[in-house]
Every structure is written in C-alpha cells, then in structure tokens.
Amino acid sequence: MTIGESYFLISLLTGIGYLQTSFTELAFFNKFSRAATYPLSAETVGSKKLSLFIVGSNKPLIHFFMFLKSISGGLFLFFLFYDTIPFYLPVLLILFDQLGFFRFRLIGRSETPLIRVVLTSLAIHLYAESSFISEIGLVFISAMLSLAYFASGYQKRKDPKWRNGTGVLNFTQRYLSGTQLYSFLMRIQSPLRLLSYLVVFFELCFFLSLLHPNVAIVLFCFGALFHFGISITAGINEFLWAFTGCYPAIFYVSHLVSEQFRNFI
Amino acid sequence: MTLAVILIYAVWFLIWVLYIFKPRWLGRLRYPLHITGWANNWSMFVQQKNASLKGSYQIFFKDVNSENKASEWIQMPKVAWQPLASFMGLEVRKETLIRHFTKGVLKAHHSGEAPDIHPFFHSLCELVLAHGPKTVSDFRQVKIEYYPAEDKEPVVIKSKLLPVI
Numbered sequence: 001m002t003i004g005e006s007y008f009l010i011s012l013l014t015g016i017g018y019l020q021t022s023f024t025e026l027a028f029f030n031k032f033s034r035a036a037t038y039p040l041s042a043e044t045v046g047s048k049k050l051s052l053f054i055v056g057s058n059k060p061l062i063h064f065f066m067f068l069k070s071i072s073g074g075l076f077l078f079f080l081f082y083d084t085i086p087f088y089l090p091v092l093l094i095l096f097d098q099l100g101f102f103r104f105r106l107i108g109r110s111e112t113p114l115i116r117v118v119l120t121s122l123a124i125h126l127y128a129e130s131s132f133i134s135e136i137g138l139v140f141i142s143a144m145l146s147l148a149y150f151a152s153g154y155q156k157r158k159d160p161k162w163r164n165g166t167g168v169l170n171f172t173q174r175y176l177s178g179t180q181l182y183s184f185l186m187r188i189q190s191p192l193r194l195l196s197y198l199v200v201f202f203e204l205c206f207f208l209s210l211l212h213p214n215v216a217i218v219l220f221c222f223g224a225l226f227h228f229g230i231s232i233t234a235g236i237n238e239f240l241w242a243f244t245g246c247y248p249a250i251f252y253v254s255h256l257v258s259e260q261f262r263n264f265i
Numbered sequence: 266m267t268l269a270v271i272l273i274y275a276v277w278f279l280i281w282v283l284y285i286f287k288p289r290w291l292g293r294l295r296y297p298l299h300i301t302g303w304a305n306n307w308s309m310f311v312q313q314k315n316a317s318l319k320g321s322y323q324i325f326f327k328d329v330n331s332e333n334k335a336s337e338w339i340q341m342p343k344v345a346w347q348p349l350a351s352f353m354g355l356e357v358r359k360e361t362l363i364r365h366f367t368k369g370v371l372k373a374h375h376s377g378e379a380p381d382i383h384p385f386f387h388s389l390c391e392l393v394l395a396h397g398p399k400t401v402s403d404f405r406q407v408k409i410e411y412y413p414a415e416d417k418e419p420v421v422i423k424s425k426l427l428p429v430i
Contacts, residue, residue: 024353031355035392036362038384044369050297101302106365107358110309112302117277124270133270140274144281148307151285155308162311171310175357179346228351235347235354239309 001252003134007125009248010141011080014118017111017241018093019073024237025104026066037062040102056099065100072096087126090119111242117144118245135256141249146207148243149223153203162200165193175234199226209250211261216254220247280304320413322367326393328402329426338408341397363392370422371411380422390424405429 029036040057042048056065072093079085094116097104101112121137128134156162161170169192176182185192202222209216224247227240283290284304291298298304324341341363347356369385380386390407397405404426411420 020352024355024358027353028355028358032359032362032392032396034395035388038388044384045300047297047300050301053301098301102300105300105302106362108361109302110305110307113281113305116303128266128270130267133267136267136270136274140278143278147278147281147285148305151307152309154285155306155311159311167310174343176346177343181346231351231354233346235350235357237351237354240351 001248001255003131003138003252006138006248006252007122007134008080010118010245011076011085011122013241013245013248014115014122015073015077015080017238017245018115019070019077020241021109021238022066022069022073025107026070028107029062029066029103036106037103045102050102053099053102057102057104062100062103065096068096069093069100085122085126087123090123090126094119108236109238111238114144114148114242114246117141118242138249138252139256141246142210142253145243145246145250146210149203149206153200153206156200156203162196165196167196168192168199169196172233181233202226210254210257212258213251213254216247216251220244220251223247320411322371322409322411324363324367324389324393325408325410326397327406327408328400328429329404329406330402331404335406336402339398341393359392359396363389366392367409367411370409371420374420374422381424386422386424390427394427394429400429403429 037059039059040054042051042054045054055061072089076085076089076093079089097112097115101109105112118141121141125134125137156167159167161167169189172182172185172192176185202219206219206223209219224240224244227243231237231240280291280294280298281304284295284298285306288295288306325338326341327336327338329335343360347354350357366385366389370380370383370389373383373385374380386409389409393407394405406426407424409420409422411422413420
C-alpha cells in the first residue's frame with residue numbers, strides 16, 4: 001500500500017464518519033430541539049475563558065454550524081473522489097466542529113480527539129507535498145491510535161467490572177435489555193465473560209500490530225468486529241469510523257517496520 | 266518545515282500520554298483540553314474513580330389529570346435497541362443527554378444548590394415531557410432517584426406538576 005492509498009482510505013473512512021455524525025447531530029437537535037438546545041453559559045460549561053466557543057454552541061449559530069458541517073463533510077468526500085481535496089478543507093472540518101463542540105459533546109463525542117489527529121495529519125500531508133512528512137503523519141496517526149487503544153484497555157483493567165469479566169455483560173444489560181438477543185446472551189454468560197477479557201487483551205496488545213502486517217490484519221479483524229458490534233448493539237457508531245479509519249496508517253507503518261527489521265537482520 | 270511538523274506531533278503525543286497517565290501534570294490545561302475535544306482518557310464503558318455519578322440513577326414520572334388523579338410512579342424507559350441504530354443512533358444519544366443532565370443536577374445537589382431550579386433539571390423535565398411515553402393526562406411530574414454506591418440514603422429530586430404540551 002502506498003502513502004497516497006493509505007491517506008485515501010483514511011480520508012474515506014473518516015469522511016464517512018464525519019458526515020454520518022453531522023447528519024445524526026442535525027437529526028438529533030431537530031428532534032429534541034426544546035430540551036437539547038437550552039442556552040449554554042460560561043457557568044454550565046465551567047470556563048469563562050472559552051466563552052468564544054459558547055457563542056457558536058447556542059442558537060442560532062449552532063444550526064448554522066451543523067449545516068456547515070454537513071455541507072463540508074459532503075464536499076470532503078466529493079473532492080476525495082476527484083483527488084482534489086484542498087489542504088484547508090480538513091482544517092475547516094475541525095473548525096466548524098470546534099465552534100459548536102460544547103453542544104455536540106452533550107450527546108457523546110469521545111472519538112473527536114482521534115478524528116482531529118487524522119484531519120490535522122491529512123491537512124499537513126496535502127499542504128507539505130513531501131513524502132517524508134506524509135510518512136511521519138502516518139506514523140503519528142498509528143502512534144495515537146495505538147495509544148488510544150492501550151489507554152482504553154488500561155482504564156478497563158482498573159475497573160472491577162472488567163477485571164471480574166462482567167464488562168460486556170454490563171454493556172449488554174445497559175443497551176440490549178428487553179430484547180430477544182439479551183435473553184439469549186444471558187443464557188450464555190461464560191462466552192461473554194471470556195469476551196470481556198478478550199476485549200481488554202485486544203486493546204492492550206493492539207500496538208503489536210505495528211510490528212508486522214499479518215499481525216495487523218488479525219488485530220484489524222477483531223477491532224472491526226468489536227466496533228461493528230458496538231455500533232449494531234448500542235448504536236454508538238462514531239467509534240467504528242474513527243478507529244477503523246486509522247487502520248490503513250497502521251498497515252502502512254507495519255510494512256515499514258517489518259521491512260526495516262528484515263534489512264536489519 | 267519537517268522539524269516543525271515533527272515537533273507538533275511529538276508535543277501532541279506527549280500531551281495525550283500525560284492526559285491519560287499523569288493528568289495532574291497538565292495542571293490548568295487539563296479541563297480545556299477535554300471539553301474542547303482535543304484530549305480524552307479513553308475510559309469509555311468504565312466506572313471512573315473520581316466520577317461524579319458513582320451510583321446508579323433512575324428517572325420516573327407520574328401523570329396527573331385535571332381532577333388531581335395521579336398514576337403510580339413509572340420508570341422512564343431506558344434506551345431501546347433499534348435495528349437502524351448503526352446508521353443513526355438517536356436513542357443512545359438521548360440516553361447520553363439524560364445522563365449529562367442528571368449528572369449536572371446531582372452535582373448541584375451535592376454542592377448545596379437547589380437542584381429543582383437548575384437549568385439541567387428543567388431541560389430533563391422537558392425531555393421527559395416531550396419525548397417520554399405519550400399521555401392523555403394534563404400534567405406530569407418528574408423525579409430523579411439516585412442510589413449512591415455506598416450505603417447511603419437514596420437522593421430524590423422531584424419537579425412540580427408540569428403541564429403536558
């Protein structure tokens with residue numbers, strides 16, 4: 001996989017995620033308009049210094065930014081297919097999201113830091129037009145993704161629920177209770193316990209995917225299944241695009257590392 | 266240019282490492298980094314030690330008609346699985362918003378403020394009124410019951426009777 005192909009795939013998956021999140025936010029703040037668009041203030045946000053961003057998170061600007069986000073997300077994908085993304089477009093995607101972020105974060109946007117890593121690296125790749133800088137960008141994305149997974153596993157390892165193997169059980173209880181799938185899963189609790197340990201193990205070991213493309217493919221399969229499962233069962237779909245969107249960077253870097261290692265020995 | 270890019274990436278990586286493993290070292294930067302969406306400790310689906318909501322909570326409502334006849338307290342249904350949630354998970358986001366409001370109200374309660382006049386409680390009530398189960402009654406009352414993790418008494422916060430729109 002070349003540097004260009006890696007960035008294409010990263011942009012494609014991240015772009016789809018960005019557009020999906022933008023449409024979801026539009027639909028959400030439209031449906032729950034009265035309750036979800038109460039006026040934010042420096043007190044409710046907890047910081048007076050960030051009041052500039054509060055303006056963008058309140059009516060009427062918030063609707064404007066949601067609209068801009070959807071349009072710019074669509075344009076991003078459009079330009080991607082014509083291979084003509086201007087370097088400032090990823091920066092604009094970050095900016096539009098940032099200006100209304102105090103509102104958007106109310107409905108869960110944990111993946112945002114990773115999206116910003118990807119968009120910044122992409123903007124630098126498009127601006128610099130240097131293969132070395134583009135390669136460093138891919139290494140950066142890989143390092144940040146590995147760190148995010150490791151941190152997630154590290155935090156779960158500290159939680160008694162995940163340590164005693166009931167993490168996935170709690171998750172299913174929270175999001176699936178009352179469904180037939182839940183009744184079925186409650187009958188087979190042992191595999192769910194095993195899955196809890198497996199999730200933590202996967203997250204802690206994900207950085208090993210940087211060592212060899214074959215290891216990377218195995219971990220990608222598990223990772224994609226894991227995120228798809230969360231997306232299907234809980235409706236938390238933003239992680240699927242944000243995390244799998246970084247996989248092409250890992251795949252590229254794993255090739256680099258294994259080549260270097262081969263040359264070394 | 267190359268050096269500047271490497272420096273930016275290295276500093277960014279270091280900030281993430283500190284944010285995750287040694288957040289105190291970031292001092293005043295820690296909170297703005299989090300609420301503006303530039304850093305995360307990736308503790309999804311984990312009960313954190315310093316979480317403001319250590320116990321569990323439930324939202325109830327009861328409907329009251331114009332003759333003052335009231336129903337029993339009914340638990341607000343939790344997030345319901347939907348087949349198309351993977352494309353647009355509105356229900357799970359509603360649940361996140363309810364959690365956000367509840368956290369704010371309980372924080373106000375713990376700091377001695379009157380929780381029932383908190384703007385988050387007002388928004389939570391609006392959410393239950395407009396998007397809870399439908400009713401033919403004229404009024405609805407909303408209640409938060411919070412059960413702390415320790416063996417403490419549950420916290421109960423009730424709204425006034427609110428007219429159904």
